[in-house]
Amino acid sequence: MRRLRSHYDAAWKEIVRFLFRPLMLLCFPNIAALIDWSVAIEFLETELQSIAPRSKSRRRHVDTLVRFRYLNGQAQRILIHLEVQSQPDTEFSMRMFQYFYRLFDTYGPPIVSVAILADADPNYRPEVYEVDGSGKKCQFDYHRCKLLDFTDEFLEQSDNPVAKAILAHRIAQRTMQDPNQRKVLKLAWVRELFRFNFKEEEIRLLLRALDAMTPLPEDLSIEFRDELIQTDPKTMKPYITSFERIARKEALAQGRTEGQTLTLRESIRDLFEERFGFLPAGVGTRLEMESDPKVLKVWLRRVATIETPEAFLALLGISRG
Secondary structure, X not given: OOOOOOOHHHHHHHHHHHOHHXXXXXHOHHHHXXXXXXXXXXXXXXXXXXXXXXXXXXXXXXXXXXXEEEOOOOEEEEXXXXXXXXXXXXXHHHHHHHHHHHHHHHHOOOEEEEEEEOOOOOOOOOOOEEEEEOOEEEEEOOEEEEHHHXXXXXXXXXXXXXXXXXXXXXXXXXXXXXXXHHHHHHHHHHHHHOOOOOXXXXXXXXXXXXXXXXXXXXXXXXXXXXXXXXXXXXXXXHHHHHHHHXXXXXXXXXXXXXXXXXXXXXXXXHHHHHHHXXXXXXXXXXXXXXXXXXXXXXXXXXXXXXXXXXXXXXXXXXXXX
């Protein structure tokens, strides 16, 4: 049976950006207690890209640089490095150190470095990075959160939405070779999700994360959707378009080319409207003008993580004026 690829990085990038506060409260409560949450959080993607070290490995990770303000009024930058679905990496702490000293050199103190380890190896515990030269040592330490340290029971009972994202991640890790079990666990996960009083936008984000992390073959995806609707039609119906879109994308991934361009255009429209609540003027026309599936696939991937509607308009070459 062909193994389906989980898109962890795209899912976690959205979680970090749109659930930043619950992420910090769950993973780094001591830091979260110092942050003035009444002041807007600023994400510094461009600044991070300019200093990011190159990695020899092909491991997937999500890096985010955030500016916030402490309760005492001090401005602060925090580097969040999320290592996703990786194997033990001997260079991990060195890369964290490289990020730190490049940020320090560019912006000066204070810089806070944190790492969220989402791998499945309980013995993988990166330690302090040490530079030893001429008998003198320089040690660099950083905050670490190992997601495996949270028990299933804790995550299931928690009312923090990020706890549910971690559970979705675990479903993906535990069912890579068993799509039937994955379908069962996905159904249980969604049903449990609606026991909590999450906001509608949080529910949609978590469903997108589940879709991205736990893809199913087309037949099981259809079964999953149908069983979900039958469970509680009134509750599930407003959210079902997300699962229908994923089913279409999985069909494309398995080599089905019929109607590919039409499906890609529709998926871009659906996902953009789901993320931002509207479709800007000119986007529909621009999508109809583009007939290259490769270009449309790039746009579909970008619309899942792009920061603003204006950024997507620029990607499509649409003037804002």
